[in-house]
Amino acid sequence: MADLNRRLFLRGGAATLLGCSAAAHPWLTTVTLASGRAALGDNRLVVVILRGAMDGLDVVQPLGDPLLARYRPTLGVETGAQTLTGYFGLHPALAGLLPLWQAGEVGFVHATSTPYRDKRSHFDGQDILEAGTGRDVPEPEVRDGWLNRLLQAVPGIEAETAYAIGREALPLLAGAARARSWTPELRLTLSPQSRRLLEAVYHDDPLFHEAGMAALELSAEFVPGKMAPVAPGKGKQAEIDRLAGFATDRLLGETRIAAFSLAGWDTHRQQAGALAPNLAQLERLILQLRAGLGDVWGQTTVLAMTEFGRTVAENGTRGTDHGTGGAMVMAGGALKGGRVLGRWPGLEEAALYDRRDLMPTSDVRGWAAWAMRGLYGLERGVLEGAVFPGLEMGDDPRLLR
Amino acid sequence: MPDPADIAAFRFGFGLPRRAGQGETPAALLAALAGPDAGLRLWPAPGQDRVQALARAADRLQREMRKNPGDEARRQSYRQALAAVAALAEQQMLLTLARALDAPDSLRERLVWFWADHFTTVARQRTQAALPGALVDHALRPQVAGRFDAMLRAAVLHPAMLVYLDQSASVGPNSQAAKGAKGRRPGLNENLARELVELHTLGVGAGYGQADVRQMAELLTGLSVDKAGGQVFLPGRAEPGAEHVLGRDYGGEGMAPILAALDDLARRPETARHLARKLAVHFLADTPDAALIDRMAAAYLAQETELLPMYEVLLADPAALAAPMRKARRPQEFLVAALRALGIDGAALLALPAKEVQRGIRLPLVAMAQPWQTPRGPDGWPEAAEDWITPQGLAARIGWAMAAPSRLLPGGLPDPRAFADTALGSLAGETLRLAVSRAETRRDGVALVLAAPEFNRR
Structure with missing residues (x-):
């Protein structure tokens, strides 16, 4: 009800201004964040977009295949991987996740990809990953992200239900359903009169109105530095901690879905040095979320996905070039982890895609769809139609506990 | 009612107030663009040589420092060299902003920013912090009112690009350098080849495939950066034999086939449309008129990749000075x-x-x-x-x-x-x-x- 009042007030913002009403109005005093609980229940979903194409073969290494060392003389075996299964090993920069793996709170999908093929452009690849469309080319008419279409499919969603976190816009959560977008380090102190005047000035421009109202609301609500769940880190680590801290704070409240992106996975050169710091960030993110969420971790699933994998063979500069099949990283107390899922296609040249890339044997959207079905009980028809058009989910992989 | 001159100042410049002599009409804007570079005259750019010399000095001192761990004097020298690079990069930034603030031909400054974005480079290391600015100042800026084929050559061959997109390390798999290598054999890196086709010229929607990217990468081998940090062609790294890119064969030795391929790329109709669309999207609207793009592309192709005719079509369009303002200032x-x-x-x-x-x-x-x-x-x-x-x-x-x-x-x-x-x-x-x-x-x-x-x- 308070929210309704606010909206009515905003619609009449300019008129109120012209009428010289200096009285305080509902929106200045009431910040209403309606509940996502009724619509989505108690389960939490965190989606992380890994921009730049994470090398799945270096993250979850098929150590049991003797070809690996031939394809990758300086990567893979050389990095000193930790054993996951009899066949696969984990990149040492993720060794901190091994206890979670053993507890079934971390799992992987191998040889998975979006439907995108052949052009191997990061930018088209990311567009398709976030749009969740079913063709191998971007569909410009699809302007929303699949996580937003999930929200569109559930009645009673409020803006607070889902958060895009970070400085940059996140296409994954863009669209008609209301969702919040914020970055934890912002500070904005405004007098009540300035707020009122800004509202009036933004009133007639829908883009500025939407962004402006959210900015005024969120800046009033959050004081940076308020949340610090675990020991603070330095530099990039501190940034991860801020992200994780903010996400934790929200997810412990009314928020059920949080999304953000981590960039820097494009390792064309000297991959051994370039990949490890990114993996360390991903590891820290998962560990911080786990520590911060406490009991709620048991109701949480984290999916980290990337636009495509990288070439099976190392290139001439100790890195890897753009490929096709890749890996997805999953975590969370709700997860039935401790497994490397997905059909393994093998590394023989004839088994590769285009004789160069890991052959994708599953659609990455299918795993996300099964996770959302398990978490929120969405109907298969909705997931295969509205959320991921053209997807065939196949058999239930029983991702969750 | 918005004054078209104010719209022009916002859409094709940095807003108000106008500087003395700043054009208010499309014709005046284009005339200024065809004339001398006023911004550069006001605020000259640090030379390419100076940028390279400072980067090279910092790289050398970094190597020496690493060879002598614990040597405090060497560490200090390296720090000083790094500070000099950082100061130069800071100066480049302030000069870029100063030109945008002061130059009467604001459209030129906006175009410099547009092309800097089209040919994006990012410094991978702190010692190279001033290289991206040098690419903008010395490879792009002289050509923003000139020809795209010349700009393409200058940008792709600039050390900032060769380093950023890993060309400096790419080696032909069957080249002398690969065959003679002790230990692990160096090889190809596709990064520049792919972005050259996808971003700089044809655009991702064009009809090219992985084979074209691979062949382009082989064609580009030999192109590298020398010890002084300048562009160089190393024949020992070049993949022997002709390459077949987008239906054409490129044979011969040295830089000639590379330059020929770049010139051909610049003249492709897909490139014309890609550039026309990007310009229209940047200056006018996120979904520009298709007929306008056709006309811009045609003007570019008819005049040997000259950019001014394309700008002319853009500015002459009725949408150029019409409200509403749809784009957001970056x-x-x-x-x-x-x-x-x-x-x-x-x-x-x-x-x-x-x-x-x-x-x-x-x-x-x-x-x-x-x-x-x-x-x-x-x-x-x-x-x-x-x-x-x-x-x-x-x-x-x-x-x-x-x-x-x-x-x-x-x-x-x-x-x-x-x-x-x-x-x-x-x-x-x-x-x-x-x-x-x-x-x-x-x-x-x-x-x-x-x-x-x-x-x-x-």
């Missing part, structure tokens, strides 16, 4: 426009203490999601207004508008009502004017103008 444009409206010129900007540059420019650009010269990838900055006018991005703009002007103008802020005229002219709406008149303080009133949609759109 954060860098926002800052320059705000400084200009506040009356801060290039000299005042360059006189700012380093701390204020950090606090008033570098950090706000980070908060507004456009950290200086560090876009996420070689595709540069996003275009859509929705990408910039997010809650967090707009909050950062409001925050700057509230805090920075009173620090930058210690002598006092202008009357906000007059400031609305200075900054927006005929573009200020009635609601804004009224709101400004009701602000409690000068600071709040000035901030309202700078945070308003009218100021942030173009």
Whole structure:
């Protein structure tokens, strides 16, 4: 009800201004964040977009295949991987996740990809990953992200239900359903009169109105530095901690879905040095979320996905070039982890895609769809139609506990 | 009613007030573009040689430091060299902004920024921090009113590009260098070849395949960077034999086949359309008129990749000076426009203490999601207004508008009502004017103008 009042007030913002009403109005005093609980229940979903194409073969290494060392003389075996299964090993920069793996709170999908093929452009690849469309080319008419279409499919969603976190816009959560977008380090102190005047000035421009109202609301609500769940880190680590801290704070409240992106996975050169710091960030993110969420971790699933994998063979500069099949990283107390899922296609040249890339044997959207079905009980028809058009989910992989 | 001259100042420049001699009509803007480079004359750029020399010195001292761990004197020398590079990069940034503030031919500065984005490079190491700026100053800037084929050559062959997209390390798999290598054999890196086709020329929608990218990568082998940090062709690294790219064979030795392939790429109709679309999207609207793009592409192809004819078609379009303003100023444009409206010129900007540059420019650009010269990838900055006018991005703009002007103008802020005229002219709406008149303080009133949609759109 308070929210309704606010909206009515905003619609009449300019008129109120012209009428010289200096009285305080509902929106200045009431910040209403309606509940996502009724619509989505108690389960939490965190989606992380890994921009730049994470090398799945270096993250979850098929150590049991003797070809690996031939394809990758300086990567893979050389990095000193930790054993996951009899066949696969984990990149040492993720060794901190091994206890979670053993507890079934971390799992992987191998040889998975979006439907995108052949052009191997990061930018088209990311567009398709976030749009969740079913063709191998971007569909410009699809302007929303699949996580937003999930929200569109559930009645009673409020803006607070889902958060895009970070400085940059996140296409994954863009669209008609209301969702919040914020970055934890912002500070904005405004007098009540300035707020009122800004509202009036933004009133007639829908883009500025939407962004402006959210900015005024969120800046009033959050004081940076308020949340610090675990020991603070330095530099990039501190940034991860801020992200994780903010996400934790929200997810412990009314928020059920949080999304953000981590960039820097494009390792064309000297991959051994370039990949490890990114993996360390991903590891820290998962560990911080786990520590911060406490009991709620048991109701949480984290999916980290990337636009495509990288070439099976190392290139001439100790890195890897753009490929096709890749890996997805999953975590969370709700997860039935401790497994490397997905059909393994093998590394023989004839088994590769285009004789160069890991052959994708599953659609990455299918795993996300099964996770959302398990978490929120969405109907298969909705997931295969509205959320991921053209997807065939196949058999239930029983991702969750 | 918005005055078309004010629309032109916003859409094709950095807003108001206009500088002495600044054109108000498309014809005047184009004439200025065809004339001498006024911004460079006002604020000359550090030379390519100096940039390379400082980078080389820093690289050398870094190697020496690493060879002698614990040697404090060497560590100090390296630090000093690094500081010199950082100071040069800082100067490049301030000069770029100073030209945008002062130059009467604002369209040239906007085009320099457009092409800098088209040929994005990011410094991979701190020793190379001034290289991306040098590419803009010396490879792109001289060609923004010239020919694209020349710009393409200059950009792709510039050391900043060769290093950023890993060409400097790519080696032909059957080259002498690969065969003679002791230990692990070096080989191909596809990075530059792919982005050259996908981003710089044809565009990702064009009909090319992985085989073309691979062949292009083989064709580019030999192209590298020498010990002095300059572009070089190393025949020992070149893949022997002819390459077949997009239906054509490129044989022969040395740079000739590479240059021929670049020239051919520049002349492809897909390239013409890709460039025309990007320009129209950048200056006019996120979904520009298809017929306009056709006309722009035709003008470019008919005149040997000359860029001025393409700009001419763009500026002559009825949409060029028509309201509404659909695009959002990117954060860098926002800052320059705000400084200009506040009356801060290039000299005042360059006189700012380093701390204020950090606090008033570098950090706000980070908060507004456009950290200086560090876009996420070689595709540069996003275009859509929705990408910039997010809650967090707009909050950062409001925050700057509230805090920075009173620090930058210690002598006092202008009357906000007059400031609305200075900054927006005929573009200020009635609601804004009224709101400004009701602000409690000068600071709040000035901030309202700078945070308003009218100021942030173009």
